[in-house]
C-alpha cells in the first residue's frame with residue numbers, strides 16, 4: 001500500500017533534542033562510548049518524599065480517570081505555588097493540568113490561534129515552539145537575537161516584529177537553550193510595547209523558574225497590564241527531576257483554561273492520576289527541598305564555562321539559569337577539521353558526535369544557526385571528559 005501520511009505530519013520536523021538523544025542511545029547500544037549532553041533532562045533521581053507520595057497514591061487506589069483539568073487538590077496546590085513563588089493569583093478555574101508542559105503549550109496553541117495568526121518567537125527559542133505553532137496553523141515569526149544582547153529580545157525588536165496579524169509571543173525565561181534570564185526591567189520594557197497592542201497574548205514558559213543562579217525569578221503576568229493576556233506555563237520535569245512523569249500546567253485567563261480543558265477532554269481525558277497525586281506533594285514542599293539540585297547545577301555551570309572558555313572558537317554568554325550553555329561556534333565555519341569541512345552548526349554537532357563521541361544539539365533547531373546547545377545535566381566527571389574530548393578534536 002502506498003504511504004498516505006498527512007501533509008501535517010510530513011511537514012513537521014522531528015524534535016531535534018529527542019532525535020539526538022535517540023541517536024546517542026543507538027550508538028551506545030552499538031558499543032560506542034557516547035557522552036550524551038543533548039537532552040535537557042536532570043540526571044538526579046526524584047526526591048524520595050515524592051516517590052513515597054506516588055506509592056501511597058497507588059495503595060490508596062487513585063486509579064480512575066481524574067477530572068479532565070486535574071484533581072482539585074492539585075489545582076489548589078498549584079494555585080498556592082503561584083501565589084508563594086510568583087505572587088500571582090490563579091484560581092482553580094484558571095488552572096489546567098496536562099501531560100507535560102509540552103502538552104500545555106500545544107493546548108494553548110490550538111485554543112488561541114486561528115490559521116494565519118502570527119506568533120513572535122524570540123530566537124533562540126525552545127525547539128518545539130515553532131512546530132507546535134505550525135501544527136495549530138499559526139505562523140512563527142522569528143526575532144533573531146545574538147550573544148551581544150545575551151540572546152534576549154529588546155523592546156525595539158518586539159515592536160518591529162508586530163503586525164496586524166500578531167496574536168501571541170512565546171518565550172521562556174530562564175531560556176532553553178541560552179540560559180538567559182529576563183530581569184524585571186527587561187520584562188517591563190517588553191510589557192510597555194505590548195500594552196499598546198491589547199490583542200496580543202503572551203506565553204511565558206517558566207519551567208526553569210527554580211534553576212536560576214542570579215536569584216529573583218520574575219513572571220511577566222505580574223507586570224502592569226499583562227495578567228489578563230498571559231498564559232503562565234510551568235511543570236515539574238526540570239526542578240523536581242520528574243521528566244518521565246509528564247505533568248505540566250498553566251495559569252491563564254479563564255476562557256483559555258476552559259478551552260484547554262475542552263480540548264484535552266477529547267485528547268487525553270486528563271493527566272496520569274498517580275503522577276498528579278505525587279505532584280501535590282512536590283509543589284507543597286518548600287523550594288529548599290530541591291535546593292541541592294539547583295546548587296549542583298550552579299557549580300556545573302561554572303565548571304563548564306571555565307573549561308569551554310579555554311577552547312578557541314567557543315564564544316559564550318554567561319547563562320543565569322536552566323542547565324544549558326549555548327556557545328557561538330561560527331568561528332569554525334569554513335574550516336576543515338580532521339578531513340571534515342564545517343559549514344554550519346549541524347555539521348559541527350555531527351562532527352563532535354562522530355569524532356569526540358559527544359552528543360550536543362545544533363542551534364539550528366532552536367532558530368540560531370551559529371550555536372550549539374550543550375546540556376550540563378550530567379555528572380562533573382562526564383562533563384570534564386566530554387569537554388576534554390571536544391578540545392582534543394577542535
Ligand code: PMP
Pocket residue numbers: 040099100101102103126172175176205207235236237243246247248
Ligand atoms: N518548555 C521548555 C522550555 C522545555 O525545555 C521543556 C522541556 N522538555 C518543556 C517546555 C516541556 O517540558 P515537559 O517535560 O513538562 O513536557
Ligand code: GLU
Pocket residue numbers: 015017018038039040041102127128176
Ligand atoms: N526540554 C528538553 C530539551 O530541550 C527535553 C526534550 C524535549 O522535550 O524536547 O532537551
